[in-house]
Amino acid sequence: MSEETSAATQYLSFILAGEEYALGILRVKEIIEYDTVTRVPGAPVWVRGVFNLRGSVVPVVDLTVKLGLPPIQLTRRSCIVVVEVKQGNEDIVLGLLADAIGQVIELGPEDVAPPPAFGTPVHVDYLLGMGRVGTARKFILLLDIDKVLSGQEVLSATALRAPPGEETERPTGKVA
Amino acid sequence: MNKRILARGLLLHSDPMTPELEKIHALFLAEAEEQLATLEQGLLALERTSGPQSLSSLLCTLHTLKGGAGAVGLTETVELAHLLEDLLTRVEAQAIVLHAGLGSLLLQAVDVLREQVGLAPASEPAQRLPALEVRRLLESTLKAARPVPSRAAVPERSASSSEPTVLREHTLRVGLGRLDRMLDLTGEISIARGRLAEMLAQAHRYTPQQLLEAHRDGDRLYLDLQELVMKVRMVPIGRTFQPFVRTVRDLGLAMGKQVRCELSGEDVEVDTTIAELIRDPLTHLVRNAMDHGLETPEVRQARGKEPTGSLSLRAFHDAGTLVIQVVDDGAGLDRERITARARALGLLGPEETPDDGALLRLILAPGFSTAERITELSGRGVGMDVVKRNVESLRGTVSVDSTPGQGTTFSLRLPLTLSIIEGFNVAVGNETYVIPLQNVLECVELPAAESRPGRTGFFSLRGAALPYLRLREHFGLGGSTPARENLVVIGHERGLAGLAVDTLLGQGQTVIKPLGRFCQGLPGLSGSTLLGDGRVALILDVPALLQQVLQAAPPAALA
Numbered sequence: 001m002s003e004e005t006s007a008a009t010q011y012l013s014f015i016l017a018g019e020e021y022a023l024g025i026l027r028v029k030e031i032i033e034y035d036t037v038t039r040v041p042g043a044p045v046w047v048r049g050v051f052n053l054r055g056s057v058v059p060v061v062d063l064t065v066k067l068g069l070p071p072i073q074l075t076r077r078s079c080i081v082v083v084e085v086k087q088g089n090e091d092i093v094l095g096l097l098a099d100a101i102g103q104v105i106e107l108g109p110e111d112v113a114p115p116p117a118f119g120t121p122v123h124v125d126y127l128l129g130m131g132r133v134g135t136a137r138k139f140i141l142l143l144d145i146d147k148v149l150s151g152q153e154v155l156s157a158t159a160l161r162a163p164p165g166e167e168t169e170r171p172t173g174k175v176a
Numbered sequence: 177m178n179k180r181i182l183a184r185g186l187l188l189h190s191d192p193m194t195p196e197l198e199k200i201h202a203l204f205l206a207e208a209e210e211q212l213a214t215l216e217q218g219l220l221a222l223e224r225t226s227g228p229q230s231l232s233s234l235l236c237t238l239h240t241l242k243g244g245a246g247a248v249g250l251t252e253t254v255e256l257a258h259l260l261e262d263l264l265t266r267v268e269a270q271a272i273v274l275h276a277g278l279g280s281l282l283l284q285a286v287d288v289l290r291e292q293v294g295l296a297p298a299s300e301p302a303q304r305l306p307a308l309e310v311r312r313l314l315e316s317t318l319k320a321a322r323p324v325p326s327r328a329a330v331p332e333r334s335a336s337s338s339e340p341t342v343l344r345e346h347t348l349r350v351g352l353g354r355l356d357r358m359l360d361l362t363g364e365i366s367i368a369r370g371r372l373a374e375m376l377a378q379a380h381r382y383t384p385q386q387l388l389e390a391h392r393d394g395d396r397l398y399l400d401l402q403e404l405v406m407k408v409r410m411v412p413i414g415r416t417f418q419p420f421v422r423t424v425r426d427l428g429l430a431m432g433k434q435v436r437c438e439l440s441g442e443d444v445e446v447d448t449t450i451a452e453l454i455r456d457p458l459t460h461l462v463r464n465a466m467d468h469g470l471e472t473p474e475v476r477q478a479r480g481k482e483p484t485g486s487l488s489l490r491a492f493h494d495a496g497t498l499v500i501q502v503v504d505d506g507a508g509l510d511r512e513r514i515t516a517r518a519r520a521l522g523l524l525g526p527e528e529t530p531d532d533g534a535l536l537r538l539i540l541a542p543g544f545s546t547a548e549r550i551t552e553l554s555g556r557g558v559g560m561d562v563v564k565r566n567v568e569s570l571r572g573t574v575s576v577d578s579t580p581g582q583g584t585t586f587s588l589r590l591p592l593t594l595s596i597i598e599g600f601n602v603a604v605g606n607e608t609y610v611i612p613l614q615n616v617l618e619c620v621e622l623p624a625a626e627s628r629p630g631r632t633g634f635f636s637l638r639g640a641a642l643p644y645l646r647l648r649e650h651f652g653l654g655g656s657t658p659a660r661e662n663l664v665v666i667g668h669e670r671g672l673a674g675l676a677v678d679t680l681l682g683q684g685q686t687v688i689k690p691l692g693r694f695c696q697g698l699p700g701l702s703g704s705t706l707l708g709d710g711r712v713a714l715i716l717d718v719p720a721l722l723q724q725v726l727q728a729a730p731p732a733a734l735a
Contacts (some may be wrong), residue, residue: 038607038712040691041651042698050695050704050712057689057704057712092693 011131013102013140014081017069019121020102020140022131027083027145029093031101034078048097053082060095066148067122072097085149094149105140107131112142197248204244206347208293211241213418216286220421223279231268235261245293253292256307259314260285266318276429278317283422284310348448350408358408361401368394406593409449413491413500414442416451420462424487427466434473434484435466441491446498447593453570454500454588457563461502461586462487464560469506469584479581481505497572498590505583509576514538536576540564568719570594571612571702599686599705599715602664602677604647605655608713610686610705611675615666615718619680622661627676632725635663635674644674645725650700666718673722688715699724 011022012031037049037060046066050057060080064072072078080095112129120127120141128142218234238261245253260282266272288307372390375382417439424437446454465487473483488503518524518538530538540560563586567574572590591597591614598613622644626635631649634641644663648655663674686705689712690696702717 036711038704038714039651039653040695040698040701040714041653042700043695047694050691052706052710052712055689055706057692057706059692059694061694087693090693094692094694 008106008108011105011107011140011142012081013105014079014096014098015100015102016067016098017064017072017121018099019069020138021122021143022102022105022140023081023083023143023145025104027085029082029084032080032082032095034074034080034097051080051095053093053095056093058082058093058095060097061149062097063148064097067126069121072099075099077101083145086146087149096145102140105131105133107133115141201248204248205294207244208241209295211237211244212286212290212293212295213415215241215289216283216422217418219279219282219286220425222274223276223425231264235264235268238264241289250293252307253289256285256289256292256311256314259311259318260289263314263318272317280426280429281310281313281317283426285314346448348408348411354404354408358401358404361397361404365394365397365401368397406596409447409593409595410445411448411451412443413446413451413498414439416446416455416458417442417489417491420458420489423459423462424466427463431466432472433466433470435470436484436486438486438488439490440488444491444493444498446491446590447595449594450498450570450590453566454590457566457588458489458500458502460560460563462489465502465504465506465584465586469504469508471507493592494589498592500588500590501585503583503585508580508582508584509535509539509578511535511580533575536574539576540574571597571614595688597686597688597715598683600664600683601681601713602647602662602675603679603681604651604677605653607651607653608681608707608711609647609677610713610715611664611666611718612702612715613683617665617667617672620663620665620674622663622674622676624659627657627661629657633676637665637672637674640672642672642674644676645721646676648676648678650721650725666722675716675721686715 010025012025012028013020013022015021032053035051037051039049040047040059043049043059046062048060048062050059052058062072064070077100079098079101081098081101082093082095085092085094111132113132115124115127115130117124120130122141122143126144126148128144131140131142132138133140214237215234218237222231222234238257242254242257242261245257263272263282267274272278288310291307368390372387372394375387375390379387421437421439424435427433428435470485470487471479471481476483476485486503486505488501490499490501490503492499514535515524515530518530519526523538523541524530540563564574567588567590570590571594572588575587575589576584577587578584599610600613600616602609602611620637622635627633630646632643632645634643636642642663642665646657646661647653648657658678661676661678662680663676664680665672665674688703689705691698691701691704691714695701700717700721701714702720703715704712705715707713
């Protein structure tokens with residue numbers, strides 16, 4: 001996460017439910033047009049499906065569902081921000097569905113303020129801070145993407161849907 | 177010379193974070209793993225053929241290992257290897273007799289070495305001596321053999337020096353010839369691509385046939401490359417079988433059973449993933465055969481058999497699949513005990529007498545055990561259902577064949593490769609699904625008259641009632657069912673079932689892609705694949721899908 005806290009970091013902003021959010025640009029691998037996404041029955045509700053990223057099958061996360069925002073409306077400007085998320089030792093590549101792409105912004109430490117205790121559309125735990133941009137002093141919400149997609153939640157989301165047999169990992173006994 | 181190696185080792189060790197050192201360590205681990213396996217096999221062979229023989233190859237391996245360990249700064253390993261070397265020199269000079277006790281000690285020393293270099297221990301931790309004990313025993317054996325020139329006291333070493341920090345890389349040795357051919361092919365493919373691109377840029381000059389021909393040229397090269405790459409992933413199964421010789425030996429000694437371990441088909445090639453994943457099921461089956469199948473020498477003699485039993489691990493190809501068998505000539509499955517236990521557990525009605533197939537389903541059921549007491553082997557909290565699950569996750573099947581008093585054969589039938597399957601494509605609405613062809617028996621049209629609305633229904637297939645599952649409803653895809661639906665008849669454990677889909681698209685090779693972290697392990701889906709138009713299609717896991725339906729079926733109300 002060091003790239004987000006070092007001096008004058010670049011961020012990529014995108015629009016979710018009318019609000020502008022941003023991610024550290026080093027996390028972003030590419031931005032692609034929203035194309036066919038295959039639904040995966042039984043996957044967590046915030047997983048919109050999977051798509052083909054040059055031969056790899058990559059899940060698309062619907063952040064509006066994950067963050068409890070009003071649901072996304074697909075338009076011509078909808079796009080997928082492909083990011084790399086760290087979970088333990090693993091780097092996972094996944095797509096984030098966004099209403100539109102914003103801009104690339106540069107923020108120094110003095111431009112980032114801690115989020116208020118409440119009032120933000122997204123829970124403060126999911127925010128690294130608020131970035132002040134331009135002369136208009138508009139706020140951009142800086143997402144803590146690792147936390148949003150933390151391993152704990154990912155695990156519980158999939159465990160709920162595992163068949164009941166899965167949990168009985170180690171039955172006792174042996175056969176004659 | 178040793179000193180020099182050690183000095184180099186320390187030098188490298190003083191800067192533990194360099195990527196170079198990590199690379200050296202990874203290389204060392206890959207080599208050490210092989211050397212230790214060779215050592216183990218050599219020691220086991222040595223035990224079997226008692227008599228004067230040359231130990232030079234063993235000593236050579238040990239020496240190489242010692243050098244490698246020195247280079248990465250594993251002083252403890254160097255010392256232990258040196259001790260082993262000394263001891264084996266004595267054995268070669270016949271100053272020490274190699275008896276079973278010493279054999280066990282030497283093998284345990286190999287285990288300790290394995291642990292020290294940071295490789296996973298191969299045998300049960302409970303049966304092992306601590307490293308220091310092994311070392312002490314080796315030293316005393318060495319002293320007892322002949323007065324040894326006094327060696328300098330062991331220098332004190334930090335306990336953490338042997339702590340492994342580098343994760344072991346999964347490596348594979350590939351023949352240089354194969355790699356050369358791959359490089360050739362990639363070169364030719366790039367030429368073909370260039371030519372095709374050039375032709376397409378001036379497409380007006382060529383006929384569609386000419387363009388297609390140019391594309392096909394490249395295609396042929398590509399298919400060759402694909403086949404070659406698949407072959408590179410194949411490894412002989414012998415490497416997987418070898419460690420079991422040791423397991424059988426150790427278990428035989430521990431249980432007072434005389435067992436000969438026979439391997440056959442060691443050069444049969446399997447996908448490296450299969451070789452890796454088949455280890456656990458085999459361990460279960462081998463232990464099971466040792467514990468329950470094979471009898472003690474006294475019992476065997478009383479039954480008119482030779483005192484030494486045999487346990488074979490076999491591998492062979494059969495009809496495009498790989499078959500691995502664990503065969504013992506022991507007592508055979510105790511049908512009465514299994515039946516009695518199944519009745520006690522309520523898995524079987526009081527009057528039912530199961531055939532072999534049904535019997536197998538019983539013993540592979542979770543939590544099933546007929547062991548009267550919990551032994552060291554059977555009380556480990558893992559059952560035969562693990563075998564079943566692991567084999568099924570490899571898209572294989574398990575079967576058993578047993579003759580009372582003559583032995584039991586477990587057969588595991590596995591696909592040759594995991595990355596490509598023959599698939600049968602079907603469509604539901606806008607979605608395409610792939611059913612593994614091995615599950616597909618036939619396809620029939622579902623007559624509108626027999627179609628029942630809802631998730632499931634049944635249909636008369638040549639007079640028999642065939643239950644079916646409507647994928648559209650099951651996956652909640654929405655949309656309306658078309659007037660004409662098709663049924664894919666699939667075979668599973670309990671018989672036949674149908675999958676109702678909109679359209680049948682036909683069969684073809686399917687390259688399996690993992691679904692990624694968020695969508696992994698979902699019931700009914702085993703992976704995904706890419707279609708010709710770039711879309712992702714899901715591959716259905718037929719047994720899990722049907723299991724899900726069965727579990728969801730409400731139990732009949734009891735009167």
